[in-house]
Amino acid sequence: MLLLKYLIFCAKIRQKALKGTMMNDKNNSIIIDDLKDFDIRHILDCGQIFRYTKLDEGKYMVFSKDKRCVVDQSNDKAEISFDSEKDRVYFWHYFDLDTNYSVIKSTLEDKPLMKEAVKYGHGIRILNQDKWETLISFIISANNHIPRIKGIIDRLCTKLGKNMGDYYAFPTSEAMASMDEDFYKSIGAGYRAKYLEVTSRKIAEGFDLDAIDKLDGLSANKKLCSLMGVGSKVADCILLFAYHKQDVFPVDTWIKKVYKDITGKDSLDIKKTRKDLLDIYGEDMAGFAQQYLFFNKREN
């Protein structure tokens, strides 16, 4: 009975998300003509992605793997433009356009602090990012400022990524495995340089990132933690942003503040904080909740 209820619930979320969304295959673009669940600044600035540049107000270039797109958002619509019609399916999935965020937001709204968080970050969507790229990006993110993380990743792509004409792809695991610690220090990775060398070699040698897909959140977390430079928090970020798992809860300094706001207690034990927050927000939507809470706390 519970399972049936859950399946119906999932189907509801997965139904065609953005009512009125149009396909425009003449211009290699997707038009989103209802912005109640889409705001490109929210999506990009909520800390899930580091590889994007602001071109103008409401206009951004977004990079993923060896692809890119331009998102141009005005008052009443947003347009996602890609270089080739072949990229349509990729970016449709990338921006998670099959998920109904209205259902998610209304379901979460009665949970602690969610009303204001959802109101502030109403246009957030969790991207479906590449597993390898997300792994490396969040190893770099550890104990680091977001502007500096962006810089390191940018130099990584420029020096090791394939030249795509007027931009660079994210480097492959083989390309990264061919470099050593000194190289990663030279692009400013600091003490994470060793982690990048060791982990990229492990992936290039056949560590199967796709196999983690079928594991539950906790098992997947443990598996990712076997990679050097990946601890519990980084693992949860990868599982949320690349695997789209919901039974995870990345706990960083901002979420610790949120935890105190909710419980009145300091977050001293990360594992307990993670579990408490998973219990509060539910293992079917905790990942979404975490992102609304993080964005709201960090910007307000």
Next chain:
DNA sequence: TACCAGGCTCCTT
């Protein structure tokens, strides 16, 4: 100038 950042590894108890 200090402090801090989407924390992790490794060494002690």
Next chain:
DNA sequence: AAGGAGCATGGT
């Protein structure tokens, strides 16, 4: 198992 020092670097 649990706790804490040390860590590279640059933004604020």
